[in-house]
Amino acid sequence: MCNAPKFTKRAAAQIRQMLSTLANDRHFDIYMPVVGWEVGFDKHFLAGPALGMHELDLIPERCQTECHGLRIAYNIPVSVMKTLDSSVLDFDGARFLFVDRHHDCHLD
Numbered sequence: 001m002c003n004a005p006k007f008t009k010r011a012a013a014q015i016r017q018m019l020s021t022l023a024n025d026r027h028f029d030i031y032m033p034v035v036g037w038e039v040g041f042d043k044h045f046l047a048g049p050a051l052g053m054h055e056l057d058l059i060p061e062r063c064q065t066e067c068h069g070l071r072i073a074y075n076i077p078v079s080v081m082k083t084l085d086s087s088v089l090d091f092d093g094a095r096f097l098f099v100d101r102h103h104d105c106h107l108d
Contacts, residue, residue: 050096
């Protein structure tokens with residue numbers, strides 16, 4: 001089961017910026033931005049959220065969330081999602097990350 005975390009204005013702005021760089025032939029009426037979980041095999045690789053696109057018809061409603069006028073979905077392993085109950089997706093200027101929404105009163 002997905003319990004889609006919310007996201008900050010910074011994350012929404014970065015997602016919009018990334019979407020604006022896609023070719024005009026993308027059909028945003030049939031595709032949705034999806035945050036997945038990227039893992040690597042290098043011992044120094046830091047696992048974390050990564051942005052992609054999936055067909056809207058294949059994404060369950062329970063995995064979708066909307067904030068700041070932007071609708072996204074999550075495709076993250078259940079074991080990881082369980083650890084994100086009190087988190088929001090943010091963007092730190094270099095990468096997406098999940099932060100505890102209770103520890104930073106400056107999150108938008």
